Amino acid sequence: MVNYFWFALIGISVVVGVINGRVDLLNQAIIDSAKDAVEIAIGLIGIMSLWLGIMKIAERAGLNKALSRVISPILRPLFGGLDKNGRAMGAIIMNLSANMLGLGNAATPMGIKAMEELEKLNPNKGTASDAMCMFLVLNTECVQFIPTTMIAVRAAEGSNDPAAIFAPILLSSVAAAVISIIAAVFIRKAYRRFEV
Secondary structure (H helix, E strand, O other): OHHHHHHHHHHHHHHHHHHOOOHHHHHHHHHHHHHHHHHHHHHHHHHHHHHHHHHHHHHHOOHHHHHHHHHHHHHOOOOOOOOOOOHHHHHHHHHHHHHHOOOHHHHHHHHHHHHHHHHHHOOOOOOOOHHHHHHHHHHHOOOOOOOHHHHHHHHHOOOOOHHHHHHHHHHHHHHHHHHHHHHHHHHHHHHHHHHO
């Protein structure tokens, strides 16, 4: 569906550019945007490689199990009794850890793994369980302790103080996470009340 949207958007832009006789500006915008995308991507390679490597080392060293023991008392009530040493909880912990470090790209494979593990535990296959919904909420509204990717993008774009966004992102992500968790719990309870 999203591919159709982007295709339509690009097609409309080309048609409007041709109608207005601005094909030269359209071509220049395409070239400039492609150049900017490559420069930003190259700027991100170093910091993403560093943190992806650290996350892989942590995973192989068993840090996910250690983190699971520390964080599971906080997460267990949200996930309705998942095994604290289980594969699902380990994948959830690694995904949230990557998100907390601002590594959305590194968190994606772990998020997919967490959903696969949660689906294995789901009694109603094909329908999202409460644990899957809560994980989606936490994954989407995860607290950003270190907004690594945004700092790297700001540095690549020549910001004088790339880390100036640290406090606002921390405060806004904490507020968003708390409100999202409260809303998810409220919706879960309301749904169960109407279901009966």
